């Protein structure tokens with residue numbers, strides 16, 4: 738059985754006020770199972786998927802509405818070493834708080850010039866860069882007034898498919914950060930602050946865009962040869978071998 742997740746760096750599995758977490762989080766305690774050679778030696782993500790849409794903001798008459806931002810995100814190992822070739826997928830809503838997704842019921846206008854998703858591959862320094870617009874806030878359906886603060890979703894793959902981190906990046910100084918159930922599921926304030934991007938000095942970036950920097954810290958399968966899963970999942974895996 739895995740030790741209790743460190744609340745300094747990991748959110749609780751079931752978050753009060755966030756009803757979906759009760760059904761998404763495993764009912765049984767997590768355990769570690771050894772990863773197989775096939776899992777550790779699987780094809781690298783970057784060889785299967787090419788980068789796409791490093792610019793979500795557009796230009797001229799086809800420029801998306803909203804504050805233009807230039808995002809620099811760095812993927813690093815737990816020890817801070819860059820993860821070159823990491824596959825980074827990014828998605829967020831438009832400036833009015835509307836996703837391009839049929840499940841989004843928010844009564845906010847779509848933006849015909851905003852696509853909303855990008856796929857990037859980290860360079861040798863682990864860096865990916867994205868030109869986009871700052872997303873808006875939006876209300877969460879079927880809740881008592883919960884509004885998500887502006888945020889950007891990230892899915893980060895490391896050197897193999899099993900090494901994946903799904904997380905969110907938040908913006909500093911947003912009042913809704915204080916009441917967001919997802920951000921505040923990270924109890925430790927210092928760890929929570931690491932989910933916030935840093936606004937960089939404006940003179941360092943493009944003249945017409947605010948520059949934000951953030952980092953994603955992913956554990957390496959080279960250093961960790963077991964993966965967490967529930968007891969039920971482990972039984973299913975052992976039966977299929």
Ligand SMILES: [Fe+2]
Nearest residue numbers: 830885888890
């Ligand atoms: Fe979101």
